[in-house]
Amino acid sequence: MSSYPKREKAKEAILEIGRRMYHQGFVAANDGNISVRIGKDAVLATPSGVSKGFMKKKILVVTDLEGNLIEGNGKPSSELKMHLRAYKEDDGLRSVCHAHPPFCTAFSIMKRPLDLPMLAEAVITLGDVPVTPYAELGSEEVPEAIAPYVRTHNGVILGNHGAVTWADDPFAAFYRLESMEYYAKITFLTDCLPGERNLLEKEEVERLILMREKFGIRNGGYPKWPE
Numbered sequence: 001m002s003s004y005p006k007r008e009k010a011k012e013a014i015l016e017i018g019r020r021m022y023h024q025g026f027v028a029a030n031d032g033n034i035s036v037r038i039g040k041d042a043v044l045a046t047p048s049g050v051s052k053g054f055m056k057k058k059i060l061v062v063t064d065l066e067g068n069l070i071e072g073n074g075k076p077s078s079e080l081k082m083h084l085r086a087y088k089e090d091d092g093l094r095s096v097c098h099a100h101p102p103f104c105t106a107f108s109i110m111k112r113p114l115d116l117p118m119l120a121e122a123v124i125t126l127g128d129v130p131v132t133p134y135a136e137l138g139s140e141e142v143p144e145a146i147a148p149y150v151r152t153h154n155g156v157i158l159g160n161h162g163a164v165t166w167a168d169d170p171f172a173a174f175y176r177l178e179s180m181e182y183y184a185k186i187t188f189l190t191d192c193l194p195g196e197r198n199l200l201e202k203e204e205v206e207r208l209i210l211m212r213e214k215f216g217i218r219n220g221g222y223p224k225w226p227e
Contacts, residue, residue, distance in 0.1 A: 005094060005170065010036040010044050011057045013170035017097065018046065020174065022053025026099040026181065031162075035083040036095045036170050041065050043084065047074025052099075078138030085143030086166045089150035092218075095170040097177050100162035103184035107131070108157045114183050117200040117223035118190070122183045123208040126154055127220025129180055134159035153221045155180055199225060 005013070014034045021027045021034075032052050035045035041064045046052065050059060061072030065084050069076060083096040107114065108131060115128035130149060135141035135158070146164060149156050154176050155165030165176035190197050200208075205223055212220055 004038050005036055007038050010038050011060055014060060015055050017170060017174045018052035018055050021099050026101045027052050032099040033077045033079050034097050037087050045076060045080055048077040081143045082146055085147055086150050089147055092168055093166050094168045095173040096166045097173045098164040099177060101181035103188055104157055104163040104181050107184050108162060109160055114187060115224045117205045120208055123205055123223060124211055125179050126183060128223050129155060129157055131157045132159050152219055154219050
């Protein structure tokens with residue numbers, strides 16, 4: 001099991017990831033949330049009601065795994081429940097990122113998973129990305145919706161909501177979010193182009209999945225071919 005990130009490094013990572021989310025258009029206004037598990041029962045997180053592009057270290061909060069505030073003056077986001085559930089489901093996770101990237105969010109509205117074997121990099125780093133049922137914001141239904149996928153996948157599209165990814169490192173979690181949005185964009189573009197998609201063969205996908213271990217990727221699911 002990996003060690004917990006140092007507090008100052010975790011703070012710096014959250015601020016940098018927040019800036020990237022904002023400048024890449026993954027969030028609008030006060031959308032999104034980022035967390036890093038910094039101890040057995042301690043999670044550093046973005047508070048409710050702040051723009052992810054203009055955060056300062058002093059506004060970050062620390063909660064226990066039940067969501068009780070340990071440090072900070074801000075209010076933990078109601079969506080932190082989703083992060084905490086991920087940490088409970090997989091003790092090896094160290095970070096969760098949630099945002100509303102436009103293409104992923106469009107796919108969430110259409111209830112379309114990202115599961116076609118089109119890109120070698122996507123097969124390795126993501127595998128397939130399922131869509132969860134719609135759940136009311138801040139409710140217990142949100143963590144329940146992601147729970148079945150935490151140990152088998154690297155992230156999910158949240159029904160009519162956005163996307164969430166997790167990893168054993170803050171930047172790894174964010175890079176998965178970037179990869180998911182890129183995958184959604186390429187899927188959309190190939191939907192718009194004439195002709196038939198040139199999907200990877202099953203034998204090619206099998207070899208790519210075997211490569212996951214070399215990159216230290218534990219999960220990913222398996223792509224699907226249209227019937």
